Amino acid sequence: MEALPETRKIIHLDMDAFYASVEQRDNPVLRGRPVAVGGSRQRGVVAAASYEARQFGVRSAMPSSTALRKCPGLVFVKPRFEVYKEVSRQIRAIFAEYTPLIEPLSLDEAYLDVTENLKGITLATQVAREIRAEILRQTQLTASAGISYNKFLAKLASDYRKPNGQFVIRPDQGPAFVEKLGVGEFHGIGPATAARLNNLGIFTGLDLRQQTEAFLRQHFGKAGSHYYRIARAQDFRPVVSDRLRKSIGSETTFEQDLWTPEELLEGLQPCLDSVWQHCQRTGLRGRTVTLKVKYADFQQITRSRTLFGPVPTPEAFAYLSHELLTGIQPISKGIRLLGVSLSNLETPEEAVGKQLALLL
Template sequence: MDAFYASVEQLDNPELRGKPIAVGGASERGVVSAASYEARKFNVRSAMSGVLARKNCPHLIFVKPRFERYKEISQKIRAIFYDYTDLVEPLSLDEAYLDVTENKKGNPSASMIAKEIRQRIADELNLNASAGISNSKFVAKIASDINKPNGQKTIPPEEVIPFLEELPIQKFFGIGKVTATRMFNLGIFTGLDLKSKTEEFLVTHFKKSGSHYYHLVRGNYYSKVKPHRERKSVAAEHTFSKNLTSEIFMMEKLEKISEELEKRLLRNKVSGKTVTLKIKYSDFKTQTRSKTLPYFIKEKAILLETVKELLYQEKVLNSVRLLGISVTNLNIHSKKTVEKPIDIQLKFEF
């Protein structure tokens, strides 16, 4: 979907159409979740601070996110997908992979199917979508960004290798700024440069990822579309209006975050064994601390006790702007998992 959250807001409020808007917060701690294409002309981007976004575009309009509304629209979009194939792998509310090798319409052209789906989304929901079509999820993902907004790009099998060879390395899906910079320092600027390196060379410099990059640029990456993706984690976090400098204040915030996380675990009917504390400092450096328990948990009291241990595991490095708690190693990975009640002696300070 093209600028999904922002487009939904413009759809529901005609006064916002054609104007630069950002979904998110304008405060000092606010972050842009999505920006309309009118705002992007002023270099307003998702994950940008609200203050910087306002600086780039003084007349920017901020809108509070309405995730229930976005979820409602997302479900309608997926209903359209399922008219064509049951092999739909959602990545988020606004993005999904579809395998249309065998489709319900019997249409031999994936490009025509993509065009028809995009047209239905426009006709039925008044929203624009873009698509990438190829013989692998990796290439289709890259192709989906080429003709945005409201366009599509097909990379047929015989063009995949030339396409990857000419592609700037920073355009490879999964290669972020840090990795791209490391590659630049090694003389790797394009897919062809990457292809010229041996697997041994890449593994030496990028460890396990090196082998992945070696096969990726040769088109040897055929991950299946997985229609039933298992949830791997449940998390809750909060960014504070003022930096926290004391562990005591941090524990107060972590109690509220634990309460929210407990609600999410109960709502999703899952428990987990591994608890991770996420700390983002005022200089934006992020640190995580984890502990794996011998039993599945979802209760606030146990979450809080574990997080307290992680927080006091070592001294915080700086003032803190964000705290988060996540639970992984969930009990949904095996249908045979049986969660037995366990009596746990909790520790309390008197």
């Protein structure tokens, strides 16, 4: 019988400054120094920052020029994604020794349902401790863990003992824990939504709990029901293993703005290659092609095209992307970023199933 939501034992495992920590592990010269993984040039962006860099206010997604102003001694390292993927595979193999219920969120974090774990360990805190110790032994990297009875609280808890620690929120502690938080601290509530909540006089979890579900839905649509539940420390979402990605995408920020059709086509090609290579590795195909464009003044637009069936070949993918690119021309201002993605993804089995259904 499936465990009731309130009796689940969920762990959120999060590697500490993952990309930067891998670089410091592999290059002793970088240890103890502020390190940023990403591009150091004018148009570069920080993909990850070591804890030494974070002390200066350097954060992921920050422009490299800003990061350098905050931390003049910052050392930039080019990302090595194949290495990070291999380490991630090692870590997931460790997870699999404890539970088959693993929901990866990215290369460096995942949810685990250890309610009934493969080791027969009663305490989820002990499971988390053993997994973290095994990760350290095998990879020389540290991880932090949040343990609770649902995913929302486990995710919040994993931030409370970083780096290299763990924190538990028990069922009798959940509501009191949530009510003290600012709404901007809730996972899934970004700055814009937090500002909208503040404008409604809602600043804390307790303020949020005092609102009716109808009121929250009136202002935030379906998301309002989610806010209503998490304000009560409720989250009934199960840990879903083998979660299908919603989209596959790639983008490039250019050193110099692009202006001509030839420059745009040339600039987009590496993104097309990257996305299709992922499709070949995974077998996934998508029905929707989306072009992302960011201009020199940081205005951003997207253009999409959806087919009845999945895009069948790299040539078709390139053709549709080029059509979308043609649709934004001629341009009146330079382009600093181009990206392309495939969504409405299907596995080969799903695609065949739909074709058979049409024939029946």
